[in-house]
Amino acid sequence: MLLQIEDLAVSFLSMYGKTDVLEDVSIDIDSGEVIGIVGESGSGKSVTALSILGLLDNNAQINKGHINYKGNDLLTLPPNKLQLLRGKEIGIVFQEPMSALNPTMKIGKQISNVIRKHRNVDKQTGKQLAIKALEDVQINNPQEVFHKYSFQLSGGMCQRVVIALAMSSPPELLIADEPTTALDVTVQAEILKLMKKLSDNHQTSIMLITHDLGVVANTCDRIYVMYGGKVVENGTTSEVLYHPQHPYTKGLIDSIPEGKSKNHPLKVLQGDSFNPGKRPQGCVFYDRCNIRSSKCLEEPPTIEVNAKHNVACWEAESIAIRE
Amino acid sequence: MLKVIKDRMIMLVFVVFGVSLITFLISNVIPGDPARMIVGQRASQETYQSIREQLGLNDPLIIQYFNYVKGLFTGDLGTSIRTQQPVLEDILSYLPATLELIIIAFMIAIFFGMIIGVFTGIYNNTMIDYIGRIFSISGVSTPIFLSGLIVIIIFYGQLDWLPSSGRLDLTMARPPTVTGFYTVDSLMVGNLETFRNAVSHIFLPALILSYVLLSTVTRQVRSSMIDVLNKEYIRTANANGLSKWTVNVRYALRNSLIPTITVIGVSFGSLLGGAVVTEIVFNWPGMGKYVVDSIGSLDFPAIMGFTIVIAIGYVLINLIVDLLYIFLDPQIRE
Numbered sequence: 249m250l251l252q253i254e255d256l257a258v259s260f261l262s263m264y265g266k267t268d269v270l271e272d273v274s275i276d277i278d279s280g281e282v283i284g285i286v287g288e289s290g291s292g293k294s295v296t297a298l299s300i301l302g303l304l305d306n307n308a309q310i311n312k313g314h315i316n317y318k319g320n321d322l323l324t325l326p327p328n329k330l331q332l333l334r335g336k337e338i339g340i341v342f343q344e345p346m347s348a349l350n351p352t353m354k355i356g357k358q359i360s361n362v363i364r365k366h367r368n369v370d371k372q373t374g375k376q377l378a379i380k381a382l383e384d385v386q387i388n389n390p391q392e393v394f395h396k397y398s399f400q401l402s403g404g405m406c407q408r409v410v411i412a413l414a415m416s417s418p419p420e421l422l423i424a425d426e427p428t429t430a431l432d433v434t435v436q437a438e439i440l441k442l443m444k445k446l447s448d449n450h451q452t453s454i455m456l457i458t459h460d461l462g463v464v465a466n467t468c469d470r471i472y473v474m475y476g477g478k479v480v481e482n483g484t485t486s487e488v489l490y491h492p493q494h495p496y497t498k499g500l501i502d503s504i505p506e507g508k509s510k511n512h513p514l515k516v517l518q519g520d521s522f523n524p525g526k527r528p529q530g531c532v533f534y535d536r537c538n539i540r541s542s543k544c545l546e547e548p549p550t551i552e553v554n555a556k557h558n559v560a561c562w563e564a565e566s567i568a569i570r571e
Numbered sequence: 572m573l574k575v576i577k578d579r580m581i582m583l584v585f586v587v588f589g590v591s592l593i594t595f596l597i598s599n600v601i602p603g604d605p606a607r608m609i610v611g612q613r614a615s616q617e618t619y620q621s622i623r624e625q626l627g628l629n630d631p632l633i634i635q636y637f638n639y640v641k642g643l644f645t646g647d648l649g650t651s652i653r654t655q656q657p658v659l660e661d662i663l664s665y666l667p668a669t670l671e672l673i674i675i676a677f678m679i680a681i682f683f684g685m686i687i688g689v690f691t692g693i694y695n696n697t698m699i700d701y702i703g704r705i706f707s708i709s710g711v712s713t714p715i716f717l718s719g720l721i722v723i724i725i726f727y728g729q730l731d732w733l734p735s736s737g738r739l740d741l742t743m744a745r746p747p748t749v750t751g752f753y754t755v756d757s758l759m760v761g762n763l764e765t766f767r768n769a770v771s772h773i774f775l776p777a778l779i780l781s782y783v784l785l786s787t788v789t790r791q792v793r794s795s796m797i798d799v800l801n802k803e804y805i806r807t808a809n810a811n812g813l814s815k816w817t818v819n820v821r822y823a824l825r826n827s828l829i830p831t832i833t834v835i836g837v838s839f840g841s842l843l844g845g846a847v848v849t850e851i852v853f854n855w856p857g858m859g860k861y862v863v864d865s866i867g868s869l870d871f872p873a874i875m876g877f878t879i880v881i882a883i884g885y886v887l888i889n890l891i892v893d894l895l896y897i898f899l900d901p902q903i904r905e
Contacts, residue, residue, distance in 0.1 A: 301810055335812035342810075347803040350822055352829075352901055361821075362811045397901045413811050 249316075250453050251277045251300070251421055256313035258295055258304070258477075266309075267524050269295050270477045271532075273313070275455075277421065282447065282454040284468035284485070286461060286500070290522050292477040293457045297423045299323075301338060302330050317421075336366045339414030341443075343426040345406035349398035355409055356382075356394030359416065366417045381412040386442060404435035411443060418450040425457045440467055461504060465489055473497045476522040476532030483557030493559035495537050531562070539563050572897060579890040583883065590882040591643060591875065595636050598871040605652050608869050626652075639875075648879070649872030653865060658876035662858060666880075667751025668738060669857035673846055675754075675777040680784035680842075681835070687785075688792025688831075689824055695797050703789065710786025715845050719779045719852035726775060733771050736854035743768050776853040780845050784838050791834045795827035802826075829899050836892035843881055 258270040270292045277283055285293045298304045300315055300322060315322040317338070322330060342348045350358055359381055360374035369377065375394075382390035385408040398406055407427060414422055424443060428436035444467060447454050456468060464471055464485065471488045473481040473496065481494040492498045502515040519536035528534040530545040537544065543562040550560045606623045623629050627638060642649060648658035691703035727735035738753055739745065746756035746765050754773065757765035799805065800823050808818045847859030854860070858877060865873035897904050 303806060303810055331812055331814075333812070334810055340810045342803060342807060344803060348807045350804045350808070350826070352826055352899065353822070354901075361813060361817065365811075365813055365817075399902055410807065413807065416811075 249276055250279045250281075250318070251275075251455075252314075252316040253296065253300070254314045254316065256296065256299065256315065257311040258292075258299055259309050259311055260305075261307045261309055268311075268477060268527060269524055270299075273474070273477070273479055275472055275479065275482075277453045277455060279420070280447075280451050280453055281470070282444070282456060282468045284464035284471045285455065285457045285474060286459065286464055286471060287474035288459055288521050290476075290524060291474040293474055294425050295477075296474075297340065297425050297455065297457055300423065301334055301340060302327070303340075335362055335414070335419070336417045337419050338421045338423065339417070339419040340423040340425065341407070341410050341414050341427045343429050345403050345410050345430065346398060348410050349406055351398055353397075354394070355396050355398065355401070359394075359409070359412055362413050363416050377416075381416050382409070384415070384446065385409070385412040387412075403431050404439065407431060407435075407439055408442070411439070411446070415446050415450070415452070418446070418452055420451075421453045421455065422447060423455045423457070426459070427456075428463065429458070429460075436463070461489070461500060462506070473500070476527065477524065478532050478560065480533065480561070481557075481559045483553070487554070487557040491553075491557070493553055493557070493564040494533075494561050495539055495563070496533050499536075531560075572894070575893050575897065576890065579886065579893065583886045586882055586886050587643070587879055588640070590879055591640060592636070594875045594878045595639060598875060599632060601869075603869045605869055605871060609652055643879070648876035651865070651870055651873045653868045653870040653873065658872050661861065661873065662876055662880055665856065665858045665861045668855060669846055669850070669859060671752040671754065672773065672777055672780060672849065672855060672857060673842060674752075675773060676781035676842065676846075677784065679777060679781040680788055683781075684785045684788025685792050685824070685831075688789045688827075689796055689819065691789065692793040692796025692800065692823075692827070693819055695793075700793075703793070707786035707789040707793075710782045711790070713782070715779055715783070715848045716852055718782060719776075719849060722775050722779060723852070733775055735775070738772050738856060739765070739768055740772075776849050776855055779852075780842065780849045783845055784835070784842050787834060787838050788831065791831045792824075792827055795830045796823055799823045799826045825899070829896065832892050832895050832899070836889050839888045840885055843884065 253273060253275040256270055256273045257268070259266045259268045273292065273296055275283070275285070275296065285296065287293050295304065295308070299308075299310065300317075302322065302325075304310075310323055313323065317333070320329075322333075325333075349355070356375065356378050359378040360371075363369065363377045363381065364371070364374040367374075367377070379390045379394055382393055387393050387405065387408055393401070393405070393409075398409070401409070407430075411427075422443065427443065428439050431439060440463060443454060443456075446452065454467075456464065458464060468485050470484050471482060472479050473488065473494065475496050481488060481492065481497045488497060489501065492501055496517070499515070499517040503517060505514055508514060517536060518538070522532065531537070531540070531548050534540055534544050541562065546562075548560045548562045550558050551564055552558055553564065606619060606626060606628055610619050610622050627635055630638070639649065646659060648662070650656070651658050651661055654661055687703050687706070691700045691707075694700050723735045726733045734740065743765060746753055746760055746762060746769075749756050749759055753769035754766060757763075757769055800819075805818060805823055808822050813822075846857065847863065849855065850857045850859035851863060858880075862874060862877040864870075865877070
């Protein structure tokens with residue numbers, strides 16, 4: 249096991265009080281594995297990712313849990329030790345490539361800064377390695393891009409640069425927080441292919457955070473579906489996508505437009521998206537669930553559908569018992 | 572780059588023209604007769620008239636202005652009524668004292684303003700920030716004549732550590748003039764005693780003059796640091812494991828400077844105004860003291876000359892600010 253998140257619970261503090269954003273989130277990643285974390289805005293995907301590297305804002309408070317990485321708990325690791333892991337062993341790619349790069353520093357300089365930090369090389373070698381890193385992310389004219397600024401590049405190019413930054417050491421784990429959401433559809437596929445290829449070359453595990461089930465289906469070995477700060481269902485990609493158990497996962501799959509008849513209205517999830525300020529008692533999905541019952545007012549247990557598939561739903565339990 | 576310089580130089584001509592027109596008109600509507608000031612109340616009518624003729628005061632206003640502008644282009648700012656010296660000569664002899672004061676105050680303000688600004692920005696809403704904010708708010712809200720008197724009472728009156736007025740002790744010989752800055756000139760000839768004396772004299776006035784700008788810089792650097800530190804590229808830099816120093820200084824501070832230099836350029840005017848008051852409080856023989864004395868004796872050529880020199884200085888500072896933008900912000904450069 250490379251990284252193991254155990255029962256992580258995070259709240260945000262504000263002048264209005266405390267808002268729980270993550271509750272008992274547990275996620276595992278093996279070496280070389282690609283996992284997907286799927287969920288809508290506010291489901292806690294990004295908070296999970298940021299808490300791994302200790303990048304949460306100051307108003308975030310970790311209530312409980314552990315993040316085990318190679319025998320260390322990242323949550324209790326001293327800041328200077330954690331900083332040594334950042335970028336070197338665990339890289340991260342963010343959603344907005346244009347704003348993720350320093351606008352007043354040349355691309356090459358930003359990459360060589362990171363490379364020199366992690367590999368302890370002199371300026372000249374740093375520059376060569378930076379150009380090599382740009383080549384690795386399939387930028388055609390690395391010499392030229394080295395001397396450019398982020399505002400002179402397209403979104404897709406910027407995301408390649410951000411990936412080059414994250415992969416520069418190369419890391420054991422790459423966290424990709426909606427890496428393709430801000431990009432054109434045509435570019436999305438290229439970026440995903442690139443990440444997959446790099447991770448294969450370097451045996452890097454990927455935690456891919458997205459709200460796009462299509463992306464997950466093509467890329468990931470396993471999926472975690474999150475809703476309202478909880479993992480509601482997880483399992484291998486084929487298990488979760490072809491035999492979804494949780495009503496939320498089913499709703500997500502039903503609302504994909506591809507492959508559906510044009511003559512019928514597309515199914516959508518009813519109700520408003522999750523509001524962490526109004527967390528329902530019991531099951532987080534209670535307000536929007538179409539199969540809810542009185543049992544759901546209590547916290548659902550996590551049920552093992554089979555060895556590769558878990559779900560947190562009372563209905564799924566009764567189905568399992570019936571079968 | 573050259574285009575910016577060219578544009579600013581063209582603008583400078585218009586600024587000088589406008590400033591000269593306004594000061595000229597003001598000096599003519601203000602009650603007060605320079606000729607009468609020169610000859611005194613009891614002089615005969617003939618003497619009075621001949622002085623008026625000599626000063627050109629009997630010419631139509633437009634001719635007077637034309638003659639003045641004509642003089643400007645040849646570097647002639649007129650003759651001071653009070654000192655009977657060419658105004659330009661007067662100003663040039665007082666300018667180094669003021670420049671020395673302003674430049675040292677400027678350096679103190681920028682240096683410490685940035686340091687305090689960076690720390691209060693990084694440690695936003697902690698004790699460091701609160702102390703820094705109290706310090707900077709008192710800076711922008713304390714008038715120089717008050718803070719000046721307070722430090723004179725403490726460091727001269729009570730502790731007797733530092734002198735309260737002048738540029739050098741009266742018994743001390745001036746260093747040979749090269750730049751006109753006593754601190755620099757004394758070092759050039761290696762005279763450490765004079766240097767120490769000059770530093771002890773300039774210390775308090777420069778400190779007091781710098782306080783306002785220092786506070787402005789602190790507040791600006793603090794707020795732009797807070798702004799920049801919340802940017803996503805700072806999160807990226809942190810996520811890539813760059814050191815605190817690199818992130819805070821090479822990434823955040825550098826980008827915070829872009830809005831800061833704007834404020835510095837604009838505040839330069841208040842530094843010039845502050846210099847006048849500081850020179851009075853510390854009896855510093857610079858342009859500010861010269862112009863206040865000139866105002867007292869309705870010495871219009873001197874006042875106008877001073878105003879024009881200040882206006883030119885202001886335009887030049889803003890030219891430097893524009894050039895710094897080009898240096899700091901590649902989006903403007905490319």
